[in-house]
Amino acid sequence: MTGDPKASSDSAKGALQTEIPLEGRTSPSDVSPTPENATRPFTRFDLWLHRITVLMFVFVCAVVGVLLVIMPWRPEWTDNRLLLTRPELRAFVSNGFVRGLCSGLGLLDIWVGFWEAIHYEERRYP
16 A cells, blocks of 8 residues: 555555466365364274263263253252242242243253264274
8 A cells, every 4th residue: 555645546456456366276175184174083982981971971861951951940949059049930930931931952962862872973093
């Protein structure tokens, strides 16, 4: 850019725009894999770690989901130490809509856990 506001901007545009020929362009998919960016194969430890992680995720989703489905309808949901000092929060938590919302989130959590278990697949690399 020039300091003179009256100067033509055509020369500045020409300097900023440089054409790259189409045949000289490369995309990331055109680059052949090298040892630096190639994916390493899974070891047996990686495979078992992945299996255990998925199993734990499914287990946690199922447990939290079942608790969220059952607990809002139990008396312990509103009769606990945390809510005894706050009557307005206790009235909100004992509302049927809030209880149903928590149960719905529990069902969604159970569905996510079982969906992950059903759609589990192992990726094996050579």
